[in-house]
Amino acid sequence: MRSPPSAAARRLEAERLTDDEIERSIDETLACRPAGTPLWIFAYGSLMWNPGFAFVAKHVATVYGFHRSFGLWSRINRGTPERPGLVLTLSRGGSCRGLLLRPTASLSRKELTALWRREMSLRSYEPRWLDCHAGAGRIPALGFVANPSCSGHGGRLPVETVVEALATARGRGGSNAEYLFQTQSVLEAHGIRDERVRRLAERVKAVLERR
Numbered sequence: 001m002r003s004p005p006s007a008a009a010r011r012l013e014a015e016r017l018t019d020d021e022i023e024r025s026i027d028e029t030l031a032c033r034p035a036g037t038p039l040w041i042f043a044y045g046s047l048m049w050n051p052g053f054a055f056v057a058k059h060v061a062t063v064y065g066f067h068r069s070f071g072l073w074s075r076i077n078r079g080t081p082e083r084p085g086l087v088l089t090l091s092r093g094g095s096c097r098g099l100l101l102r103p104t105a106s107l108s109r110k111e112l113t114a115l116w117r118r119e120m121s122l123r124s125y126e127p128r129w130l131d132c133h134a135g136a137g138r139i140p141a142l143g144f145v146a147n148p149s150c151s152g153h154g155g156r157l158p159v160e161t162v163v164e165a166l167a168t169a170r171g172r173g174g175s176n177a178e179y180l181f182q183t184q185s186v187l188e189a190h191g192i193r194d195e196r197v198r199r200l201a202e203r204v205k206a207v208l209e210r211r
Helices: 007-014 019-031 109-120 159-168 176-189 195-210
Strands: 041-043 055-074 085-103 125-134 137-146
Touching: 019 109, 055 137, 055 159, 055 195, 085 125, 085 137, 085 159, 085 176, 109 125, 159 176, 159 195, 176 195
Parallel strands: 041 137
Antiparallel strands: 041 085, 055 085, 055 125, 125 137
16 A cells, blocks of 8 residues: 655645646746747756757857756655755856757647646746857747745755765656766767866765765
8 A cells, every 4th residue: 555645745746836827837938938039948957858849959058147056956856855856957146058949840838838847847947038148149048947935946055965965866757866967968968068067976976986
């Protein structure tokens, strides 16, 4: 017999956006899209290697005013409510290099809803239109930035706390270490240098080797 959900799991479930709230968020976000521009999505974490939609163009781009940060507790995909992992978000300050993805013209509402459920269901992120710099051009793109008011927001955490979570947590989507190493791999494959991610990967590898 399956054990009843823990108190932490019940609190997590209570935070979920309803179907109507997700649909309303999509509509409100798309209504603010800059006129006359195709839809681009700025990927800086798992969307870089697993976007969940087909795309016809990809560029390395930089967003200013935000940086890539392991500042969001993951209590489903890369951890559990009792032992959360950490995933990436865009936090205020600095800059972030990532990938601009242009979905196919046939991107469906169903695919958009799946993207929102993945990023927004626990109110973890806020959808924003970001000014992305790609070469000499500037392209407005949809990005998901940190929502400081969500319960999973970790903010600035001691590096020891981050390393411990990345090295030990596991959730529905796999291990937290795998998430880190995939991020490092795709960044390197596109010539994107992120010293924070590189140093974390080195430390987590060392912890795993010792264990």
